Amino acid sequence: MFDKLLDPDREDAYLPPGYGGRPETTNGQGPLCGELVAWRHPTFGNYTAGELAYSFVRSHDMNYSRELFYGFECLIWLLCDDANWLPQRIRITLLDGMKEKPFTWCSDTGHFSDEILNILIRRSRSKFRYTRAVRSALVESIGSALNEICVKEEPTDIAERFIAHEFIESYYDYQSRMRLARRR
Numbered sequence: 001m002f003d004k005l006l007d008p009d010r011e012d013a014y015l016p017p018g019y020g021g022r023p024e025t026t027n028g029q030g031p032l033c034g035e036l037v038a039w040r041h042p043t044f045g046n047y048t049a050g051e052l053a054y055s056f057v058r059s060h061d062m063n064y065s066r067e068l069f070y071g072f073e074c075l076i077w078l079l080c081d082d083a084n085w086l087p088q089r090i091r092i093t094l095l096d097g098m099k100e101k102p103f104t105w106c107s108d109t110g111h112f113s114d115e116i117l118n119i120l121i122r123r124s125r126s127k128f129r130y131t132r133a134v135r136s137a138l139v140e141s142i143g144s145a146l147n148e149i150c151v152k153e154e155p156t157d158i159a160e161r162f163i164a165h166e167f168i169e170s171y172y173d174y175q176s177r178m179r180l181a182r183r184r
Contacts, residue, residue, distance in 0.1 A: 024051040039090060050104075053097025057104045069149060071098075071105040076145040079161040080153050099170035106171060116141065125172035130163060138162065 025031055025046040031038070035055055038045040044052060057071045069077075075098050077083055083091060098105050106117065115137045119128065130138075142162070143155035 024048040044093065048100065049093050049097035050100030051097070053094050053104050054101055056094055056097070070145075071103075071107070072141070073145045073149050074098075075105040075167070076142055076158055076162075077149050077151065079158050079165070080146075080151050082151045082153065095165060099165070099167060100174075102167065102171040102174045105167070120168070120171055125169070125176075128168060128172070130168075135159065 023031055023035075026043070026048055027046055029046070031045040031047055032043065033041045033045040035045075035047075038047055038052065038055075047055075057074045075095075078086075078091060078094055078098070086094075106120070116134060119134060139155045139159045142158045146153060146155060146158065
């Protein structure tokens with residue numbers, strides 16, 4: 001069935017994503033293929049990692065939405081051993097995309113602690129620290145997400161992976177990019 005999507009005569013597979021607007025690409029031009037086959041394309045259709053991560057979490061057209069889990073739950077799943085079946089190239093692209101567009105995992109509260117979101121909003125990068133309280137809130141949020149997605153892994157292990165991948169730092173990087181873009 002999936003191979004039928006690769007048929008060049010099937011126009012719906014080569015349409016850009018249906019969630020509106022022009023999709024972001026690595027070269028600023030139109031994508032080389034549609035969203036439905038981008039993961040099979042050698043360059044992922046030239047979609048940016050952030051665009052692919054957004055599509056992974058929230059893609060929809062005007063008729064339906066594929067969103068089943070909150071973005072934070074999707075991110076936590078990607079950090080779990082349970083996601084090891086994904087080809088490494090795809091998993092890394094999705095994780096990079098979550099860093100490129102942190103709103104894919106932190107804009108919907110879901111199981112992501114309101115305490116951590118409040119800290120991110122109220123504190124600057126220079127004032128953010130992984131204090132015991134912050135780590136505890138992160139582990140609790142990850143535990144809730146693991147429970148929701150039915151994955152049996154240690155929340156503390158996933159929290160360490162989250163920290164090692166520097167997702168909080170990517171949030172602050174994104175905020176800096178947005179402030180700079182607004183100034184222009």
